[in-house]
Amino acid sequence: MASSSEAVALADLSSDELGSRDPIEVSRNACTRAEKLRADLDPRCTAHYLAANRLAWKTVNHASLADAAQRNLAAELYHESLRGLIESAQQFGQIDPIHGIRLTTDDGEVTIPIVYDGFAWKPEDFNCWIPVDEYQDEHLTHQHRRSGWGVPLVVLRQRDQQERFMIPQLPFAATAMLRNLPVDGDRKSDEATPNQVLEVFNPLVHSELAKDDGGETPLAADLSAPIAWLNNNTPHLNYKGFMHPDRLHRSGQLIMLEPYQAGKIPLVFVHGLASDPLTWIGLINELRTADWVNSRYQVWLFGYPTGRPFLRSAADLRRECSEAIASFTKTTADPALHRSVIIGHSMGGLLTKLQVAPSGTSLWKSFAKRPIESLQADPQMHEYLSELFFFEPSPFVERAIFIGTPHGGSPIADEWIGQFASLLVSRSHDFSDEYDAFLARNREAITPFYSKHIPTSVHMLEPEDPTLQAMRQLPLAPHIRLHSVIGNGHKMLIGGPADGVVPVVSARHHGADSERIVATTHRRLQSHPDTVEEVLRILQLHLDEPAENSATQPQLAEGLTQSATR
Numbered sequence: 001m002a003s004s005s006e007a008v009a010l011a012d013l014s015s016d017e018l019g020s021r022d023p024i025e026v027s028r029n030a031c032t033r034a035e036k037l038r039a040d041l042d043p044r045c046t047a048h049y050l051a052a053n054r055l056a057w058k059t060v061n062h063a064s065l066a067d068a069a070q071r072n073l074a075a076e077l078y079h080e081s082l083r084g085l086i087e088s089a090q091q092f093g094q095i096d097p098i099h100g101i102r103l104t105t106d107d108g109e110v111t112i113p114i115v116y117d118g119f120a121w122k123p124e125d126f127n128c129w130i131p132v133d134e135y136q137d138e139h140l141t142h143q144h145r146r147s148g149w150g151v152p153l154v155v156l157r158q159r160d161q162q163e164r165f166m167i168p169q170l171p172f173a174a175t176a177m178l179r180n181l182p183v184d185g186d187r188k189s190d191e192a193t194p195n196q197v198l199e200v201f202n203p204l205v206h207s208e209l210a211k212d213d214g215g216e217t218p219l220a221a222d223l224s225a226p227i228a229w230l231n232n233n234t235p236h237l238n239y240k241g242f243m244h245p246d247r248l249h250r251s252g253q254l255i256m257l258e259p260y261q262a263g264k265i266p267l268v269f270v271h272g273l274a275s276d277p278l279t280w281i282g283l284i285n286e287l288r289t290a291d292w293v294n295s296r297y298q299v300w301l302f303g304y305p306t307g308r309p310f311l312r313s314a315a316d317l318r319r320e321c322s323e324a325i326a327s328f329t330k331t332t333a334d335p336a337l338h339r340s341v342i343i344g345h346s347m348g349g350l351l352t353k354l355q356v357a358p359s360g361t362s363l364w365k366s367f368a369k370r371p372i373e374s375l376q377a378d379p380q381m382h383e384y385l386s387e388l389f390f391f392e393p394s395p396f397v398e399r400a401i402f403i404g405t406p407h408g409g410s411p412i413a414d415e416w417i418g419q420f421a422s423l424l425v426s427r428s429h430d431f432s433d434e435y436d437a438f439l440a441r442n443r444e445a446i447t448p449f450y451s452k453h454i455p456t457s458v459h460m461l462e463p464e465d466p467t468l469q470a471m472r473q474l475p476l477a478p479h480i481r482l483h484s485v486i487g488n489g490h491k492m493l494i495g496g497p498a499d500g501v502v503p504v505v506s507a508r509h510h511g512a513d514s515e516r517i518v519a520t521t522h523r524r525l526q527s528h529p530d531t532v533e534e535v536l537r538i539l540q541l542h543l544d545e546p547a548e549n550s551a552t553q554p555q556l557a558e559g560l561t562q563s564a565t566r
Contacts, residue, residue: 024070027055027077034084043092047103047110049085053178054196056081075149082178083131083151090129097126101198112178118202120259121157121172126200128156129176130229137228139278140285141527148218149209150175150201154226165256165300165324169233171226172258175201175219177209204294223288227281234278252304252316257284260328264298265336265542266396270317272346272404273457277301279345282527283535290536296543297341300324302351310347310457311363311388311467314354318394321355325396339547341399341539345526346502347457349405350471355394356482357474364389366466369445376441381434393477399542401535403485404499404525407472408506409463411494463506476511481545483538484512485531489520499525514538 034048056078060071089095094102101112116123132152135143145152153174162168177199201209203221211217254268255277269280280301287293302320304313325337344352364372367389377385435454443451449459449466460468476482486507487499497504501522508515516534518525525531 023055023059024074024077027052027059027074027081030055031077031081031084034081034088038084038088038091043088043094043104046085046088046092046094046101047105049081049088050103050110050112050196052081053078053085057178057180079151082176085178086129086131086151086153086176095126095129097123112196112198114198114200116200118205119172119174119200120261121155125157126155126174127158129174130154130156132222132225135225135228135232137224137231137281139231139282139527140224140228141282141529142224142285143228144223144285144289146203146207146218146221146223148220150177150220152203152220152222152225153200154222154229156229164327165254165260167234167255170257171229171233173203173221173223173226175203175206175221177201177219204288204291207291224285227285227288231278231281251308252302252313252320254317254320254324255301255303257299257301260324261298262328262332262334263336265296266300266340267297267539268300268302268321268340268342268397270302270342270344270348270351271306272344272348273306273461275306275346275348277303279526283532286527286529286532287536287539292543293536293539297539302348304351306347306457308457309388309455309460310350311354311460314351315387315391317351317355318391321394321396335547338396339398339542340396341401341542342397343401343403343535344405345403346405346522347461349402350407350468352400352402352405353407353471353474354391355397356400356480357471357476358393359389359391360474362470362473363467366470367447367450368442369447375438375445377438378434381438384434393480398479398547399481399483399538401483401485401538402507402509402512403531404487404502404507404522405484405509406461406502406506407468407509408503409465409468410461410502410506411463411492412461412501481542482509482512483534484509484515485518485525485534486515487518487520487522487525487528489518489524490522 030048030052034045034052037045037048056074059074060078085101086095089101089103096102097114099111100114103110103112114123114126116126130153132154153176154171155174157166157170157172159166159168178196179199180195201219203219203223206219207221208216209219269277269284271277271279284299287297287299302317304316306313321340328334328337342352342355344350367385368375372382372385372389375382432454439446439451439453447466449455455465459465462468484507486504487502488497488504490498490500492498492500492503494503499507499520499522504517514534516530518528518530518534520528520530
């Protein structure tokens with residue numbers, strides 16, 4: 001069997017030097033040898049994949065090759081060998097994302113440099129390289145792929161510990177191409193450095209590839225694979241967050257799918273009851289296909305334990321967004337941060353409402369019969385209640401989209417199934433003991449709904465809930481633009497037309513700039529094609545309209561920084 005250095009040397013032979021040997025056959029043999037070595041766990045296989053790839057690339061680009069079938073066969077070998085090279089280099093620890101792919105041959109070490117193009121990620125974030133294979137995900141309506149040159153990858157950014165606004169394993173899309181470098185005429189022929197570079201492109205930014213002889217050719221891509229990987233390899237916290245809200249690591253967390261990028265508008269997604277951020281993957285998968293969305297918006301996800309009262313989660317959302325924006329505006333003012341769009345599904349829409357409306361005193365009056373200053377509460381409980389019931393609209397939000405949001409509650413919360421679900425929710429330890437002590441001293445001043453214990457989120461979705469009724473009457477901040485997407489695909493016995501959970505009459509919000517009725521159920525509403533179409537329309541409208549609150553942004557940014565450091 002040829003050594004690794006012999007394999008690389010063979011790939012450097014010119015057509016004349018190859019003589020009568022068919023370069024495609026030689027490339028195929030090198031690929032076969034690589035596969036056998038890899039099966040034997042021999043790291044020398046990577047050098048043989050490299051040899052096969054270089055020969056295939058030369059053959060594809062050889063001017064005398066006029067046979068289209070032969071050219072296509074060479075192209076197949078090119079991609080097969082490149083895929084094998086990346087897989088084996090990953091398997092045997094030969095990928096150094098900063099310095100390149102390092103191979104050891106009999107003549108010494110060969111380093112293939114890596115060049116990254118179009119990423120917000122840094123080279124040290126390319127920790128695990130996974131060539132895309134066949135996959136299935138029932139939550140994705142489409143698998144968005146492009147044919148062309150290059151090997152589509154799912155790249156993982158991996159960290160041992162949780163980082164602020166990032167999860168430990170975060171996948172993103174990439175496409176790899178191995179191409180020839182210009183030959184340095186002064187370089188000695190016996191040096192082991194190959195004449196190639198591994199180019200890694202962001203397929204959300206690049207769809208065409210510059211050809212060596214001029215012009216462009218399509219760049220291969222799989223935009224859905226990272227989303228499917230995220231859904232299939234990230235723990236789902238929907239039911240744990242509902243039934244055991246106190247067991248989650250954080251009470252509420254903002255998660256970014258990419259590093260912060262100045263100039264891009266945050267698009268914040270807030271999930272609903274007994275759900276988690278992964279409920280949005282269907283919609284995000286469709287939005288990814290619009291180049292203008294990728295270039296003008298950045299996706300943020302908010303996750304929270306849905307069993308606890310949504311007033312608490314709404315306060316967490318305000319805190320997370322304020323801290324994120326305060327951290328990003330420390331070095332530069334970014335007007336895009338104050339043009340954010342927030343999208344809430346189901347109960348997540350109620351959290352969204354509490355980001356775009358001032359509380360006034362009506363929420364507090366739904367809780368207590370006396371002013372907060374007159375109640376007996378220690379400083380910690382006083383601060384806790386103030387944060388829940390007294391707030392101003394979040395200054396970073398300009399537009400909100402409600403998807404199947406029960407502004408008027410849901411009849412299901414009143415029925416036996418809702419009451420049974422509420423019984424399944426473990427009592428959260430978040431201020432529960434302190435709240436009991438607070439009630440003991442102030443029970444006569446608290447309204448009946450809150451006078452026994454902290455209500456669950458299901459209780460607060462009952463149509464008769466006083467806080468929910470007060471929320472519906474809260475006025476929006478003057479600069480907010482509001483849109484509603486409402487399902488009517490499953491009529492309910494109580495409430496008339498509905499999506500099976502939320503009646504149409506409950507999902508309607510007075511003063512909405514637009515309303516779209518979608519014939520589907522509550523569970524499918526956020527990823528339905530009509531919803532995708534409407535969200536895209538609204539996002540384009542947002543770009544076309546001038547910023548509403550640009551004149552107040554410097555003051556808002558200063559206030560955010562102060563509030564985040566209190």
